Amino acid sequence: MKKFQVDQNGYYGKFGGAYVPEMLFANVEELRIRYLDILNDSSFQNEFHALLKHYVGxxxxxxxxxxxxxxxxxxxxxxxxxxxxxxAHKINNTIGQIILAGRLGKNKIVAETGAGQHGVATATVCALTGLECTVYMGKLDMERQKPNVERMKMLGARVVPVLSGNQTLKDATNEAMRHWINNPEDTHYIIGSVVGPHPYPDMVARFQxxxxxxxxxxxxxxxxxxxxxxxxxxxxxxxxxxxxxxxxxxxxxxxxxxxxxxxxxxxxxxxxxxxxxxxxxxxxxxxxxxxxxxxxxxxxxxxxxxxxxxxxxxxxxxxxxxxxxxxxxxxxxxxxxxxxxxxxxxxxxxxxxxxxxxxxxxxxxxxxxxxxxxxxxxxxxxxxxxxxxxxxxxxx
Amino acid sequence: MNQIEVITNKIEDLFYRRKKRILSVYFTAGYPKIDATATIITNLEQSGVDLIEIGIPFSDPVADGDTIQHSNHVALKNGMTIRMLFDQLRDIRNRVEIPLIMMSYLNPVYKYGIEKFCKKCHEIGIDGLIIPDLPLYEFETKYKAVFDSFNMKFIMLVTPQTDNERIRKIDFLTGGFIYLVSSTSTTGSKGKISNEQMQYFKRIHDLRLNNPLLVGFGIGNKESFVNACQYTAGAIIGSAFIRAVSKSDDLKASVSSFIKSIKA
Missing domain, CATH: 3.40.50.1100 (Rossmann fold)
Structure with a gap:
């Protein structure tokens, strides 16, 4: 019995769902339809576990x-x-999602980051696979996590400072979602946590x-x-x-x-x-x-x-x-x-x-x-x- | 004592009377000043606008570009809330006949209570709702009956990525009009309408949907308005209007001169 797993409609009890504007529907729907088949495929699992072992440690x-x-x-x-x-643990998820992005035929990645750990983990897997990487980060967070900003840049990512709101993780997430709205066809959004529209929470939880x-x-x-x-x-x-x-x-x-x-x-x-x-x-x-x-x-x-x-x-x-x-x-x-x-x-x-x-x-x-x-x-x-x-x- | 109520809806009436060149304008309630709501609405009507979208400001407007993000931010700083907006609109139907739509992100409406929100809108004389992050599935399974019971037309967005099957479903389930998003983007003017966009408008036009089409996002001047209208019933202007009233001390004059520039 799996009473804490997500249901067919993307809900955990009354929480969850996919509350996205229509501009993101096609992308999120494609993910929803394909993620389990991709994740359960043995070639995906082999690649994922090999990278976790030999690359992540x-x-x-x-x-x-x-x-x-x-x-x-x-x-x-x-x-x-x-x-x-x-x-940090963040790379477990980015390894999984970067392989998934390849299977989806996407060649660009966008991500949000707070502490910069997810941003670094995303920039890392983008360097590893040769995908273009854009990371949104609140300006306040860029100041308090400066070493991670420098790491992302050295890894070849474009780090975009976010000036709205308190200039932290929430605002960076807004901006990453806007970027995805504006670039839906070639870009995969690597969300860093078990948040976002279904199937992200389930997908990220599985990777972690x-x-x-x-x-x-x-x-x-x-x-x-x-x-x-x-x-x-x-x-x-x-x-x-x-x-x-x-x-x-x-x-x-x-x-x-x-x-x-x-x-x-x-x-x-x-x-x-x-x-x-x-x-x-x-x-x-x-x-x-x-x-x-x-x-x-x-x-x-x-x-x-x-x-x-x-x-x-x-x-x-x-x-x-x-x-x-x-x-x-x-x-x-x-x-x-x-x-x-x-x-x-x-x-x-x-x-x-x-x-x-x-x-x-x-x-x-x-x-x-x-x-x-x-x-x-x-x-x-x-x-x-x-x-x-x-x-x-x-x-x- | 069975009174027969003839249910009419001003959005439906508008599209019944007019088929072309309908101009809808979005503004953010509480911007540029907290008490601008009624002035903007009455002057938009007097300037010959056909439809008005009243935007409820939200702290995290993910579908919006810089201009509308900014107007949301300023409106909230000015102290705008749903309750205050309802209060400002209490007597609006004594002053204008124009169809009125409320546009909000889901969370403020959800927090207020969706049924309570619809009831209040109905009492005021609001004709429709746009809630961009309330998806079709949730609308259909949870909220359609509520919106219908208060005669609120639920208007949904369609984008270049929305497939035909889904467009047909949206057309079947929603009412008022279909909000045709002009390109894969957040709100804000992009300059000219491209040939590719014109082909997309024509493609949707050729589906012969039940609902009329209004084009929005990136419509900001007369040229883009006229082009957007070629295959559709009209278009929606948001960011360009927000910019036009942003620095104005004389709202009446700036509303009227902006609308003139579009309709001239």
Whole structure:
């Protein structure tokens, strides 16, 4: 029984669908009709898995983090998505979508990016396959994630600054969608998260599901059991969480925890905790939970972490929240920064600010010594060094 | 006490009376000033425009180019909301006869409540709705009955990529007119209408649909208007009109001189 899978009409319960203007209908419809046949084809699977293994470096380690386990008096494993080529889980999806774009006969790629991790992952696979790459990025995000901007440019991508709204991920997504409207025939849009019109949320979740597939195998090797007691992931749009939860959704004994970015605190008006603060609505092609005013205008979110600074969440997650399958919680900027520093000093791993949100929840859980906890370490922190240095200097 | 209500719709009436050179104008409510709504509507009617699309501003208008994005942004900054717009339009039917269409992205309408929104539009005397990100499937399965019950014509877009089967389905399910998007693009003027675009207008014309066709996106001056009208019932001007009223202290004069420049 697959009660958390997308249905034939592109819905997870009441969330999902394909709310696109007619200008995008033909493209989205072509994807909808073809994606499962393409993904299930053995030549696609062979190519996808070969690239994940030889190019991305999968499987990524599942590492027993002894010192942080001692600190929280439990048993904590880290799924090391930070060790992927390009430094985050984002490349699992872009590898899949670039092969798909080839099968669809598209020779240009457009993408949005927040933290720049998806942009870098997209620029990378475009360089790998020789496709032309345009990445839209909010101007504010370009400033706070400068190293990633330079990486994208070195990889040959055109990075277009977005000046509308708060100049962050939401605005970059608008602009990428407009680009696709204006270039529907030769361009494939590589959405970076489990958001957007059906079939994107399902397609991206499938590409990211390699994360939980590996966790199962690796946990069995190390602990003689496939299922941990907890899986914890941070969530903005929700792609790393979707991947880490995917093969555990039907295993109800595994507690799944998604950590949103509370920013400066959920009551401060400067937050990106969509499940905590949002309401049902339609944004970027799907019906989900979104942060909005009483008048239905989208609220500009805030988080110190560019990758979580988004006012929506994938429709799968809205459904998982409503059904109570995943527990949604949130941590502040400051809690995330502290957790990042802690991981660096206890384990020698500098996490991405996004992933630090998942780590920050450990201190708030009532964990038993015997519990087995998997935290999805979705990315590494090189891109966030400026922010970390400022924080460390302030704490001194 | 069974009263027989004769259900009429001003959009239907218009296309029944007129078959050619229909001019529809889009403006963003709350732009350039918060209280410009009634002035723009009355002056558009007086200038000889045939149909008006009242745009409800939205924070994330993905189908729009720079000009209309900007007008949406300014209108929201000016404080425009659906509730305020309904209030401004309360007595509009005492002042104008022209068919009126509400254009909005789905989320503000969804948040307001779709049925409540239709009811309010009906009370005011709105004749149709354009909601570009409400797709045909959702319209057909969830909302058609609601729109019909309030006599709201639901107008859908057709693009160069829409296949014939889908166009026929749109034609069958929707009413008022079909909004023929002139090219694969967001809103905004592109200058001239190309031969390829003319061929596309003719191709749709030759389908002999039930609904009349109005061409929109990229229509901004007399030449593009006249060309767009060759195979269709008329055309829609949005961005060019927004620019024409953007810097105006005298809305009445700028509305009338812009419309004159199109109809001359």
């Amino acid at each position: 999968r499987p990524t380690p599942l590492y027993f983090a002894g010192r942080i386990s001692d600190k929280y008096n439990t048993r904590i494993y880290l799924k090391r998505e930070d060790l992927n080529h390009t430094g 599901s390699v994360i939980s597939e590996e966790i199962k195998t690796q946990l069995f090797e190390q602990e003689s059991r496939e299922n941990p007691d907890y899986v914890i992931a941070c969530v903005g749009g929700g792609s790393n969480a979707a991947g880490a939860f995917y093969h555990y959704l039907e295993c109800e004994e595994v507690v799944l925890i998604a950590v949103e970015a509370a920013g400066k605190g959920i009551t401060t008006g400067q937050s990106a905790a969509t499940i905590a603060l949002g309401a049902e609505g339609v944004l970027h092609g799907s019906k989900s939970i979104i942060m909005q005013t009483d008048d239905g205008q989208i609220v500009e979110p805030y988080s110190i972490s560019a990758g979580l600074d988004y006012p929506g969440i994938g429709p799968l997650h809205a459904h998982l929240s409503e059904r109570g399958r995943v527990e949604f919680t949130h941590v502040t900027d400051k809690e995330a920064l502290k957790a990042a520093l802690e991981l660096a000093q206890l384990e020698g791993i500098i996490p991405a600010l996004e992933s630090a949100h998942a780590l920050a929840i450990l201190s708030k859980l009532d964990l038993k010594k015997s519990d087995l906890v998997v935290v999805n370490l979705s990315g590494r922190g090189d891109k966030d060094m400026d922010t970390y240095i400022r924080f460390i200097n302030k704490e001194k």
